[in-house]
Amino acid sequence: MQKNVFCATLLFSILLIVPAFAEVSSVDPVVLAAQKQRIDVIKAVSPSVVAIFGAEGAGGGSGVLVTPDGYALTNFHVVSGAGNFMKCGLNDGKLYDAVIVSIDPTGDVALIKLLGRTDFPVAKLGNSDKVQVGDWAYAMGNPFLLATDFQPTITYGIVSGVHRYQYPAGTFLEYTDCIQVDSSINPGNSGGPLFNDRGELIGINGRGSFEKRGRVNSGAGYAISINQIKHFWDHLKSGRIVDHASLGATVTTSLDSTIDVAEILEESDAYRKGLRLGDEIVSFAGRPIRSVNQFKNILGIYPAGWTLPLVYRRDEKKNTIYVRLQALHTTAELQEQAGQKKKPPAKPARPGEEKPPQIPNPHAKPEPAPPEQYKHLYVPKTGFTNYYFNQQQQDRLLKALNSTSNFSDLKGTWTLTGKQGDGSEFTLTLADKGVGFESGNDIFLQSLETGNYVDEPPGTGGLLAALHHFRLLLSGQSERFTDFYYLGSERLDGKNELVDVLVATQTGTISRWYFNKADLSLRGFDFYLTENSEVCSIRFEQFQTLNGQKFPGELDVLYGNRPVMKLKIERLKLEPSDTLKK
Structure with a gap:
């Protein structure tokens, strides 16, 4: 009897299992x-995902490697x-040292550099403009700092928007043109990568939610x-400390649903190029403008100082201008966000009064030794x-x-002679005490002894x-120079050529130097x-060898967007003395 019951039970179990196997196989x-x-x-x-920890182990977040040398x-x-x-930990189980490189407080982005290798695994960069609603999205990182073994947590969802x-309501952060996903983004995921289903990096995870809802995942990352x-x-x-761009103007939606200029600063480049109150913004940076939010989205993805095309309509006529964008924030505001705010000087002691002793903060923690x-x-x-x-x-x-010319031992007077575009001869003299320009009966002089820089020749800027x-x-x-630094890169004159930019300042004057990104040749500068x-x-053309040095054969001079002078250099004389031709 027991044997029959066992056989029946076994047969029943097999009958239950067989359909399950059939279902799996189908x-x-x-x-x-x-x-x-x-x-x-x-x-x-996964190998490119970074778990980030503070030097003392407190707090942290996520990141993603994008270059083999550790950025x-x-x-x-x-x-x-x-x-x-x-x-910083990687999924190979190893812990690496890293150093801060740069920060973008407005865009909530930072760049760090992992150290100790030159062959780090990297993420392949995608094109976020091709992302569509409904695309699959992988959010990866170290939420709640759970990944003590540095294996990233993966959440999978779709692009929701x-x-x-x-907008930066009550904060410095401004998320523009961002990607919305329903993949879970929780505290600790911040800074981690967002991948598409081809394994391409399409974004950097930000806050899981904003403002009043706090940082708890709400299905909208x-x-x-x-x-x-x-x-x-x-x-x-x-x-x-990187800053974002401002047009120097605000826009509003008009009664007929066009996007019009509501306010504009007269000192902005947009105003100098002709933009005025009431003008309709048709497109910006090559993208059509159909709403105020769309304009803010496009403007917010560019650095301060870039030159971009803007098309506006006035009296049914379209006009195209190339506008240099100004900074969104002041230097002081950026430094405050970076913790570099200057402390106000202490009140001086009154006559006969001793300076009060400085009491150290017992809770202050020293910066960990690097x-x-x-x-x-x-x-x-x-x-x-x-x-x-x-x-x-800079180096x-x-x-x-x-590498192409070495003027380091030629700090004396330079004399450039040649012809202008109209055939008239000119002489340029550059020395420590001043700069002179002579052409026919015209003589112009910029003294360098007073520090008062002027528009000479008039109308050249x-x-x-x-x-x-x-x-x-x-x-x-x-x-x-008063200040001298590397800025970054941009499109030369707002066109296609990508250039590296050096910035120099002296007594209020500013110059921006443009080096071709591909071959590092000097293409010109703005002043x-x-x-x-x-x-x-000033743009350089047709480099030639003069007096043993590679030197521009032509200087094309523009004031604003108007050509004012073409100088063809024929001879270059370099003298050790510091005399200015009278």
């Missing part, structure tokens, strides 16, 4: 292929309390678009996140400049003062008598 191959693809994507991208992206709010050096705008970060990439490598072998990689300087990396970029460009900057840079006298003055643009 799973649609498409489903199995999709599952395999997900597993393959996760396996391929990694994360959020500003992740590194803001982590110190100048931090610890694109080109989202999150936001990622900073990778295309925005591409625009800022070289700015982030500069070691600076790793001995890497401490040279951090150089503090006001206005910079890490000046060391700016120095590296790279100046080395390229000196200060060509002679600009050529003083030119001589200082080429002769290796950058130390004579401003003051921060808000019209630009004097």
Whole structure:
């Protein structure tokens, strides 16, 4: 009897199991292929995901490696309390030292550099402009700092929205043109990567939710678009505190639903180029403008200082201008966000009154000592996140400049002679005491002894003062500038050519130097008598060898967007003396 019961039970169990096996074996191959693809994507991208910890182990977040030599992206709010050096773990189980490079407080982005290798695994960059609602999205990182073994947590969902705008209500952060996903983004995920289903990096995870809802996942996560970060990439490598752009104007929706200029600063480049109140904004940076939010989204993904095309309509006529964008924030505001706010001076003691003793804060924690072998990689300087990396970029460009010509021992008077575009002869004299220009009966002089720079010749925007900057840079006298630094990269004149940019200032004057990104050749420079003055643009053409030095054969001079002079250089005389031709 018991044997019969056992056999019946066994038969019943087999009958239950067989359909289950049949069901498994009949799973649609498409489903199995999709599952395999997900597993393959996760396996391929996980090595590039970074778990970030503060130097003392408190707090942290996530990041993603983007270059083999260790540059990694994360959020500003992740590194803001982590110190100048931090610890980073990868899914190989190893812990690496890392140093802060640069921060973008407005865009909530930071760049760090992992140390100790030159062959780090990296993420492949995608194109966030191609992301569509409904695309699959992988959010990866270290939520709640759970990944003590540095294996990233993966959440999988869809893209819920694109080109989202999150205004900075009560905060400094402004998320523009961001990607909305329903993939879970929780505390600790911040700074981690957002991948598409091809394993391409399309964004950097930001806050899981905003403002009143706190940071608890609510099904609406936001990622900073990778295309925005591409625009800022070289700015982030500069070691600076990076700022976003402002047009110097605000827009509003009119009664007929057009997007019109509501306010505009007269000192803005947009105003100088002709934009006025009431003009309709048709397109900006090559993208059509159909709403105020759309305009803010596009403007917010560009760094301060870029030149971009803007099309506006007035009286049924379209006009195209190229506008240099100004900074969104003041230097003081950026420094405050970076913890570099200057403390007000203490009140002086009254006569006969002793200065009160300074009582140390018993709860203040000293900055952890940096790793001995890497401490040279951090150089503090006001206005910079890490000046060391700016120095590296300066050296790279100046080395390229000196490789074609070396004027370092030629700091005396320079005399340039040649013909203008109309055939008239000219002589340019550049010396320590002044810069002179002579053509026919016309003689113009810029004295350098008073520090008062003027528009000479008139209507050029200060060509002679600009050529003083030119001589200082080429002769290796950058130390004579009040400030000198690497800015980042941009499109030359708002067109296609990508250039690296050096900035020099002296007694209120500013020059921006443009080096071709591909071959590092010097393409020209822009000069401003003051921060808000019209630009004097000088572009170099047809380099030639003069007096043993490679030198521009032509100087094309523009004032604003208007050509004013073409100087064809025929002879270059370099003298050791410091005499100015009278």
